[in-house]
Amino acid sequence: MITVDDIVHIIQQEAGEDALRLSGAGEGDINEPIRFTVRTRIAWLVVNLGATMLSASVVGLFQGEIARFALLAALMPIVSALGGNAGTQTLAVVVRALATNQLTSSNTLRMLAREFQIALCNGGALGLVGAVGSYVILGNLQLSIVFAIAMVINSIVAGLVGVIVPVALDKANVDPAVSSAVFVTTATDVMGFFSFLGLASLWGLGG
Amino acid sequence: MITVDDIVHIIQQEAGEDALRLSGAGEGDINEPIRFTVRTRIAWLVVNLGATMLSASVVGLFQGEIARFALLAALMPIVSALGGNAGTQTLAVVVRALATNQLTSSNTLRMLAREFQIALCNGGALGLVGAVGSYVILGNLQLSIVFAIAMVINSIVAGLVGVIVPVALDKANVDPAVSSAVFVTTATDVMGFFSFLGLASLWGLGG
Numbered sequence: 001m002i003t004v005d006d007i008v009h010i011i012q013q014e015a016g017e018d019a020l021r022l023s024g025a026g027e028g029d030i031n032e033p034i035r036f037t038v039r040t041r042i043a044w045l046v047v048n049l050g051a052t053m054l055s056a057s058v059v060g061l062f063q064g065e066i067a068r069f070a071l072l073a074a075l076m077p078i079v080s081a082l083g084g085n086a087g088t089q090t091l092a093v094v095v096r097a098l099a100t101n102q103l104t105s106s107n108t109l110r111m112l113a114r115e116f117q118i119a120l121c122n123g124g125a126l127g128l129v130g131a132v133g134s135y136v137i138l139g140n141l142q143l144s145i146v147f148a149i150a151m152v153i154n155s156i157v158a159g160l161v162g163v164i165v166p167v168a169l170d171k172a173n174v175d176p177a178v179s180s181a182v183f184v185t186t187a188t189d190v191m192g193f194f195s196f197l198g199l200a201s202l203w204g205l206g207g
Numbered sequence: 208m209i210t211v212d213d214i215v216h217i218i219q220q221e222a223g224e225d226a227l228r229l230s231g232a233g234e235g236d237i238n239e240p241i242r243f244t245v246r247t248r249i250a251w252l253v254v255n256l257g258a259t260m261l262s263a264s265v266v267g268l269f270q271g272e273i274a275r276f277a278l279l280a281a282l283m284p285i286v287s288a289l290g291g292n293a294g295t296q297t298l299a300v301v302v303r304a305l306a307t308n309q310l311t312s313s314n315t316l317r318m319l320a321r322e323f324q325i326a327l328c329n330g331g332a333l334g335l336v337g338a339v340g341s342y343v344i345l346g347n348l349q350l351s352i353v354f355a356i357a358m359v360i361n362s363i364v365a366g367l368v369g370v371i372v373p374v375a376l377d378k379a380n381v382d383p384a385v386s387s388a389v390f391v392t393t394a395t396d397v398m399g400f401f402s403f404l405g406l407a408s409l410w411g412l413g414g
Contacts, residue, residue, distance in 0.1 A: 017303075018225060018226065019384070023292070024296060025295075025296040025299045025300050028299060028300040028303050030304050030321070037325055038332075041293070041325070042328075044292070046333070048289070049333055052285045052288040052289070053285065055284060056284060057281070063278065066277040066280045067276075069274075070273040070277075070280075073270075073277075073279075074267040074270065076280075077287070081396075085230070085231075085251070085252055086252060089231060089248050089252075092226040092232045093237060095226065114237070118241055118245055121241070121245045122249050125249060126249070129256065
């Protein structure tokens with residue numbers, strides 16, 4: 001006999017396990033010996049450390065610009081964080097659509113087009129807010145324009161990568177719910193830093 | 208009659224909905240009009256934009272140091288990202304432990320002590336890897352030591368905040384699964400930047 005209580009219990013467990021797997025926190029047993037927990041969690045932290053070194057090396061390319069104009073270093077985490085958040089939203093939608101068979105090869109292109117439009121709207125709106133806000137606070141028009149354009153670009157990267165990564169992993173028979181996030185946030189970090197610092201460099205900010 | 212298929216279907220839906228709520232992506236209906244999706248998602252992106260501006264203003268405090276030593280800007284996202292990942296792991300464990308009533312006021316202190324020890328181990332190990340790696344690549348011993356200490360500090364912040372935030376939200380009858388992440392990652396971003404740039408400044412790096 002399966003009771004409603006059993007179902008509620010399973011659902012709670014499953015939902016919790018999903019968050020645990022996503023974060024690389026293993027089983028999440030709060031009573032296991034600490035050395036087991038340390039070992040489980042560190043693997044995922046090392047993977048992420050490696051991924052972050054990629055984006056750090058992108059920042060390293062623009063040391064000259066940053067040295068001449070240190071405000072770039074203050075604004076660049078905003079661009080990468082917006083991309084990370086937008087990418088995680090797209091990812092959640094796509095992973096669910098894959099799991100419920102709503103997203104198949106027949107409508108993947110439509111999904112890409114849809115996320116592109118959403119990214120354009122949200123990136124545009126937040127870019128505008130960011131540009132106006134940064135102009136009011138910092139008073140550098142050129143910097144604010146570069147900031148806004150980079151936010152639009154990274155929002156679009158987030159939308160596209162948020163569809164392409166889980167679809168590709170699903171095709172390769174890898175569970176997209178577990179492994180997508182690190183690829184998506186690495187892409188949005190790298191592209192966030194690169195688009196913002198690259199545009200700033202092109203336009204002679206910090207030149 | 209409840210069939211096994213029904214249960215599997217509910218579990219898949221619930222797990223997906225959890226990821227959707229966590230990311231602020233609403234219902235995740237891939238067929239709703241785009242303007243609805245834009246409106247749902249943008250609210251969460253704006254909240255996160257506000258949170259990121261906090262950490263950006265911390266970086267802004269250290270513009271002088273960054274201008275004199277731009278490598279700081281390349282390493283600081285690694286410190287904040289490690290904290291974000293470690294905090295998310297602790298969060299996943301604590302949210303599950305709260306949902307399954309394994310974590311109560313009687314063992315919260317024990318949980319804090321546990322996460323502190325895990326953070327010390329993982330932060331220490333990754334700090335060591337980071338220090339050796341950055342020394343091999345950049346050859347600046349003082350920078351590598353500051354980098355390692357900041358990683359340990361931020362790892363500990365992540366472990367403590369990852370327990371305190373969801374427990375406090377739960378006490379205030381707010382669903383910790385939905386709202387904890389933005390507080391935890393804001394804390395690890397702010398403390399990651401502050402500890403790394405602050406120590407660098409104290410020790411005269413970029414001075």
